Each structure stands twice: as C-alpha cells, then as structure tokens.
Amino acid sequence: MGRAQRPGRLRTLGRLTAATALAVAALTGYTITAGPAQAASQGPCDIYASAGTPCVAAHSTTRALYASYSGNLYQVRRASDNTTLNIGVTSAGGYANAAAQDSFCAGTSCVITEIYDQSGRGNNLTDAPAGGAQPGPDKLAVANAAPTTLDGHEAYGVAIIPGTGYRDDATNGIATGDNPESEYAVLDGQDYNGGCCFDYGNAETNNNDDGNGTMEAIYFGNIKVWGYGAGNGPWIMADMENGLYSGANAGYNANDPTTNYRYTTAMVEGGANQWDILGGNAQSGTLATDYSGTRPNVSGYNPMHKQGAIILGIGGDNSDGVDGTFYEGVMTTGYASASTEAAVQANIVAAGYGAGGTTGGGGGTTGEIHATASGRCLDDPNASTTGGTRVQIYDCWGGANQTWTHTSSGQLTVTDSGTTDCLDAYGNGTTNGTKVDIWPCNGQANQQWNINSNGTITGAQSGLCLDVEGGATANGTLIQLYTCWGGTNQQWSLS
Incomplete structure (x- = not known):
C-alpha cells in the first residue's frame, strides 16, 4: 500500500466454496518434546x-x-x-x-x-x-x-x-x-x-x-x-x-x-x-x-x-x-x-501449532510469578488500580495483587478490588530500561507476553526480557524490560 494507507494485516485464502479438509484436533499439554522431529509425509x-x-x-x-x-x-x-x-x-x-x-x-x-x-x-x-x-x-x-x-x-x-x-x-x-x-x-x-x-x-x-x-x-x-x-x-x-x-x-x-x-x-x-x-x-x-x-x-x-x-x-x-x-x-x-x-x-x-510447550498463546494459567534469583513474587504495589503503577518484586503472601493470569491472548492480568489490569510495557517502549507497569487492558501488543520454556518472560512487541533492575533481590525492586542475556534476574516461574 501507499504512504496514505493505514491497512492492517491481510489474511486471504483461495477459491474455496465447500472446504472438505479433515478437522484435526489441536493437541494439548505443556511438555517440550526432546529429540528430533519426525519427517512429514507431505508438506x-x-x-x-x-x-x-x-x-x-x-x-x-x-x-x-x-x-x-x-x-x-x-x-x-x-x-x-x-x-x-x-x-x-x-x-x-x-x-x-x-x-x-x-x-x-x-x-x-x-x-x-x-x-x-x-x-x-x-x-x-x-x-x-x-x-x-x-x-x-x-x-x-x-x-x-x-x-x-x-x-x-x-x-x-x-x-x-x-x-x-x-x-x-x-x-x-x-x-x-x-x-x-x-x-x-x-x-x-x-x-x-x-x-x-x-x-x-x-x-x-x-x-x-x-x-x-x-x-x-x-x-x-x-x-x-x-x-x-x-x-x-x-x-x-x-x-x-x-x-x-x-x-x-x-x-x-x-x-x-x-x-x-x-x-x-x-x-x-x-x-x-x-x-x-x-x-x-x-x-x-x-x-x-x-x-x-x-x-x-x-x-x-x-x-x-x-x-x-x-x-x-x-x-x-x-x-x-x-x-x-x-x-x-x-x-x-x-x-x-x-x-x-x-x-x-x-x-x-x-503440524500442531501451539501443541505442547509453553508459549505466548497458551493461556489459562493463573498463579504467582516467582523471580528465580530472590524467590519473591511479581507484585502490584499496594494492590494499586492506578494505570502507570510500576510493578516490583515482594515477599510472596498469596494476595490478589500477586496472582497473575496468562490469558489466551498472551496478556498477564491481575485483579485488585474488582478491577482487572494488564502487565504493560509503559508507553509502548521497546528499548532497554522501559518501565513495566499495570494499565487497563487494551489489546495492544505492549500488553502481550510470552512465557518461554527457558524461564524468561518476553514482551511480544519488543522481544525484550522481563528484568529485575540491577539484579537486586530486595523487596520493592522495580521491573523493567532489558535485552535477554541469560541472567538469573531474568528467570521466572509461574506457579
């Protein structure tokens, strides 16, 4: 399209008047299969x-x-x-x-x-x-x-x-x-x-x-x-x-x-x-x-x-x-x-897209998100419902402000006082040091997160890792986005 255009993503198919493809049930599960894949009989x-x-x-x-x-x-x-x-x-x-x-x-x-x-x-x-x-x-x-x-x-x-x-x-x-x-x-x-x-x-x-x-x-x-x-x-x-x-x-x-x-x-x-x-x-x-x-x-x-x-x-x-x-x-x-x-x-x-493993579209998982380095939980400070409040790590105590749901659309949501907000890359930021906050859910890519099999959580928009600032482990340490480098301050587990 030309400069004036603002089109979205196109999904087009062929001349199908009565599709007769066999419906293949999507596989389920959360275990990455080891070893080589078997060759397909046809591609x-x-x-x-x-x-x-x-x-x-x-x-x-x-x-x-x-x-x-x-x-x-x-x-x-x-x-x-x-x-x-x-x-x-x-x-x-x-x-x-x-x-x-x-x-x-x-x-x-x-x-x-x-x-x-x-x-x-x-x-x-x-x-x-x-x-x-x-x-x-x-x-x-x-x-x-x-x-x-x-x-x-x-x-x-x-x-x-x-x-x-x-x-x-x-x-x-x-x-x-x-x-x-x-x-x-x-x-x-x-x-x-x-x-x-x-x-x-x-x-x-x-x-x-x-x-x-x-x-x-x-x-x-x-x-x-x-x-x-x-x-x-x-x-x-x-x-x-x-x-x-x-x-x-x-x-x-x-x-x-x-x-x-x-x-x-x-x-x-x-x-x-x-x-x-x-x-x-x-x-x-x-x-x-x-x-x-x-x-x-x-x-x-x-x-x-x-x-x-x-x-x-x-x-x-x-x-x-x-x-x-x-x-x-x-x-x-x-x-x-x-x-x-x-x-x-x-x-x-x-081909089994999304079958097995843990991906951004897995969804349906609710629990605490633990920082590997400290054992503390990803925390919405004081159960805030104010958009722009930066998230932190804090001692796990089982509260609603530490209970996150990874949705089918890849969002990480938290519900406090009846209000559901999303984990958000502030200002649609895609650079190192971008603040991570809570914000009303809006469906944008800066609120979509991939929970990966290697223990990282990456922003779907930026590809950057959820990172505990400075590798600190104390209560109140803030969370940012940063280039994935394999450090323990970028390792998380969703329980």
Missing part, C-alpha cells in the same frame, strides 16, 4: 505441486514446507560479536532446530537476518530497503520474540513491530501482470494493529507505490481506511495497492468476518478478473470463504499489473507502521483449487 508445497500449482516461494522459521526439505530455514545474527548462524531442521521435512538458536544466542540477543526460500528459486527475504513511504533499511525481527511450538517442538516465528520488514525485489518465478497465483500465511491472529501494512505477498520491485493493481498481498489488521469486514476486526483482506479490499467494492463486506484465532490461516488467490479470500483456524477445522468474485470495481485492477517482488511485514512502498507475527507462508504459480487449499489447511492443522 504444503508437495500438495500444491501435485495439483499443478507449485510453490515458487516458501518461507517458514518453524518447519520444512516440503517433505524432503533438509536445508536452512533462516539465519540469525547475535549482537555480542555480529556472527551469524543458519538455523535448519532437525530432520528432513521436520521442525526448526530451535535449540541451535537458543545455544548460539545465549547471553546475548539475536535478530533474524534472512528467511530462506525452500522452493529452490532463491527468493530469500532480507531486511527491506528504503521505499517511497519510509527510509530504510528496515529493522530486523528479534529472533526469540515470537516463541511457539509445533507438536511440542520449540520454534520461533517472525515478530514484526513498527519499523521492521523484509523484502526481495529480484525474484524468480513469482507471478507478474495478470497471471494467476495463490498465497497463504500462518499468522498470530491476536497480534495486529491498524497501521500500514502487515502484508505477505506480491509487491512492486522498486519499493514505491506504482498505482492500482501493482500488488497482490495478504493483509491482516483492523484498519478501516479502505476495505473492512464485520465486527471490530482484525480482518483478512487483499492489499492490491491503493486499497485494502475485503470484496469487490471499496469499503465494507459483511461476509468478511473478524478473524482472531491465536494461530490463523490466511489465503489470497488471484487470476483474470477473479480472486478469493479464505481463512480459518490453523489449529483445527476447515477454511471459510470470506470473498470469491470479480476484481474491485475501480479502474486499474482488471487486468492486474503485478510486479513480482515479495514483502513481509510492510506495504509495497515500505510503509512499516505495523505489528504482526508470521510463522510460515508460500506463493504459488497458478490458481489453486478448493480441494488443494483444503488439503493444505489440513496439513497446517496437522
């Missing part, structure tokens, strides 16, 4: 290839998207010495080797420098250069800011915050002009905002707004400047440049529902004067068709003028004011059938 790109619509780009930081893929998924760079490490899979067709990242990044911080294309076409994503809307290059995602699990195996997504984005302007095989393509992405359906533009898909090759129809990307978010759907959002829409579309007309489409599954499947398909949006729960069930019909009834979209670059977390002109989390996604050549998209959805569900 999403095997399904697309067998249907004659092969992947021409396949990106994931969590798993292999082909049953035979044994290469690298992504690369990380650590701050301590600027060295890099490629993160591969534990076995062909398997899950990301997250343990390698944990070891490499221990005691320092890491960013994701490159996301490799598994299709063999070399369409790798790196930090986005300057564009018409924003100077660049963009920032890189903090490598441990979006922890997740797949069938109990630890992995990390790509946490996009404002100013972060990835791109490839010199691609191979991506659809151009009015040629057909299909796109899907697995996203965190509870990490979004109303900025421009959390996109994944086809964009301009010169990083500028080149007019109507020069893009075709999945968008996800809750902006209403262009198109929007039912409820308060977020919605899956298509970013076709100079418009986020939920249907044939600019503006409202009652059939495009609010979609906020913790793990959300979003798909967009497009061909000659025909396109579709589909979406669903990436943990269970089948796809729904949110739109299927002709191109927007505004000049410039029929025929399309796609240019074939690939973007992640930004708009076509490098508009980068968004929040979102990406786990996997592909682009194909050709318009996938309903049965193909149904099979892909079943494959995503079978």
Whole structure:
C-alpha cells in the first residue's frame, strides 16, 4: 500500500466454496518434546505441486514446507560479536532446530537476518530497503520474540513491530501482470494493529507505490481506511495497492468476518478478473470463504499489473507502521483449487501449532510469578488500580495483587478490588530500561507476553526480557524490560 494507507494485516485464502479438509484436533499439554522431529509425509508445497500449482516461494522459521526439505530455514545474527548462524531442521521435512538458536544466542540477543526460500528459486527475504513511504533499511525481527511450538517442538516465528520488514525485489518465478497465483500465511491472529501494512505477498520491485493493481498481498489488521469486514476486526483482506479490499467494492463486506484465532490461516488467490479470500483456524477445522468474485470495481485492477517482488511485514512502498507475527507462508504459480487449499489447511492443522510447550498463546494459567534469583513474587504495589503503577518484586503472601493470569491472548492480568489490569510495557517502549507497569487492558501488543520454556518472560512487541533492575533481590525492586542475556534476574516461574 501507499504512504496514505493505514491497512492492517491481510489474511486471504483461495477459491474455496465447500472446504472438505479433515478437522484435526489441536493437541494439548505443556511438555517440550526432546529429540528430533519426525519427517512429514507431505508438506504444503508437495500438495500444491501435485495439483499443478507449485510453490515458487516458501518461507517458514518453524518447519520444512516440503517433505524432503533438509536445508536452512533462516539465519540469525547475535549482537555480542555480529556472527551469524543458519538455523535448519532437525530432520528432513521436520521442525526448526530451535535449540541451535537458543545455544548460539545465549547471553546475548539475536535478530533474524534472512528467511530462506525452500522452493529452490532463491527468493530469500532480507531486511527491506528504503521505499517511497519510509527510509530504510528496515529493522530486523528479534529472533526469540515470537516463541511457539509445533507438536511440542520449540520454534520461533517472525515478530514484526513498527519499523521492521523484509523484502526481495529480484525474484524468480513469482507471478507478474495478470497471471494467476495463490498465497497463504500462518499468522498470530491476536497480534495486529491498524497501521500500514502487515502484508505477505506480491509487491512492486522498486519499493514505491506504482498505482492500482501493482500488488497482490495478504493483509491482516483492523484498519478501516479502505476495505473492512464485520465486527471490530482484525480482518483478512487483499492489499492490491491503493486499497485494502475485503470484496469487490471499496469499503465494507459483511461476509468478511473478524478473524482472531491465536494461530490463523490466511489465503489470497488471484487470476483474470477473479480472486478469493479464505481463512480459518490453523489449529483445527476447515477454511471459510470470506470473498470469491470479480476484481474491485475501480479502474486499474482488471487486468492486474503485478510486479513480482515479495514483502513481509510492510506495504509495497515500505510503509512499516505495523505489528504482526508470521510463522510460515508460500506463493504459488497458478490458481489453486478448493480441494488443494483444503488439503493444505489440513496439513497446517496437522503440524500442531501451539501443541505442547509453553508459549505466548497458551493461556489459562493463573498463579504467582516467582523471580528465580530472590524467590519473591511479581507484585502490584499496594494492590494499586492506578494505570502507570510500576510493578516490583515482594515477599510472596498469596494476595490478589500477586496472582497473575496468562490469558489466551498472551496478556498477564491481575485483579485488585474488582478491577482487572494488564502487565504493560509503559508507553509502548521497546528499548532497554522501559518501565513495566499495570494499565487497563487494551489489546495492544505492549500488553502481550510470552512465557518461554527457558524461564524468561518476553514482551511480544519488543522481544525484550522481563528484568529485575540491577539484579537486586530486595523487596520493592522495580521491573523493567532489558535485552535477554541469560541472567538469573531474568528467570521466572509461574506457579
């Protein structure tokens, strides 16, 4: 989208009129499975290839998207010495080797420098250069800011915050002009905002707004400047440049529902004067068709003028004011059938996102949060209900002001005198030393927290660790955000 746009995140699916994918029940539990993952018998790109619509780009930081893929998924760079490490899979067709990242990044911080294309076409994503809307290059995602699990195996997504984005302007095989393509992405359906533009898909090759129809990307978010759907959002829409579309007309489409599954499947398909949006729960069930019909009834979209670059977390002109989390996604050549998209959805569900382990979306856990170094509890001082009150550590005594609930949306809530507030990164801060306070819950990313298997609690927006200031252990020591470095003052347990 262009500079004036403020779209949200797009989730689009293919031409699905009667999805027939098998519903796969989401697994439960809280134990990280040791040992290598077993190879999949089929990946999403095997399904697309067998249907004659092969992947021409396949990106994931969590798993292999082909049953035979044994290469690298992504690369990380650590701050301590600027060295890099490629993160591969534990076995062909398997899950990301997250343990390698944990070891490499221990005691320092890491960013994701490159996301490799598994299709063999070399369409790798790196930090986005300057564009018409924003100077660049963009920032890189903090490598441990979006922890997740797949069938109990630890992995990390790509946490996009404002100013972060990835791109490839010199691609191979991506659809151009009015040629057909299909796109899907697995996203965190509870990490979004109303900025421009959390996109994944086809964009301009010169990083500028080149007019109507020069893009075709999945968008996800809750902006209403262009198109929007039912409820308060977020919605899956298509970013076709100079418009986020939920249907044939600019503006409202009652059939495009609010979609906020913790793990959300979003798909967009497009061909000659025909396109579709589909979406669903990436943990269970089948796809729904949110739109299927002709191109927007505004000049410039029929025929399309796609240019074939690939973007992640930004708009076509490098508009980068968004929040979102990406786990996997592909682009194909050709318009996938309903049965193909149904099979892909079943494959995503079978991957077991969020099953086992402890992640930001686990939710439902209530108790005290103990600081490992001191044994004291995370405490809302004097059971305050005043927004902006900084939290501290204090002797555990079982009071409501020390009882925290990790919700399904990743919030840490505390209820005092009948008022429920959220643990909050003050002022949406994302730098070392940001104060941690209580604030009325508002659904923003600075109130979402990942409780990780390594004992840290990280901000979903910043990727920084919940940190006891100065490593002190006394009652009343305040809490801040700080770069994760492995110290005991950043270790916590939720009982």
